[in-house]
Amino acid sequence: MAGPADALAHYQRLRQRLAEELDSGLGQPLRRLHQQILTTDPALAPPAVTRAVHVPRRASSPPRLFTG
Known part of the structure; x- marks a missing residue:
């Protein structure tokens, strides 16, 4: 982050x-x-x-019925 000393140096160059x-x-x-x-x-x-x-997203609901 530039401070007053940097700003003054830039001003002098300008x-x-x-x-x-x-x-x-x-x-x-x-x-x-x-x-x-x-x-x-x-x-x-x-x-x-x-x-x-950060707002966490709500996870989707698990499936109600699992068939496999």
Whole structure:
């Protein structure tokens, strides 16, 4: 699972790439994302994983009469 340190490293790589390839500064959305990463904003947390509930299937009834 990636944590804030991984997110910041990815952000830095993206910022560097934008600066090199597009000669562009950071836009407002990226600055906001950076702030959210630094403050560990709960909005960035992945959705909670729900566990599937196992519902056993009912076995079929045994045959009433066995002839063989």
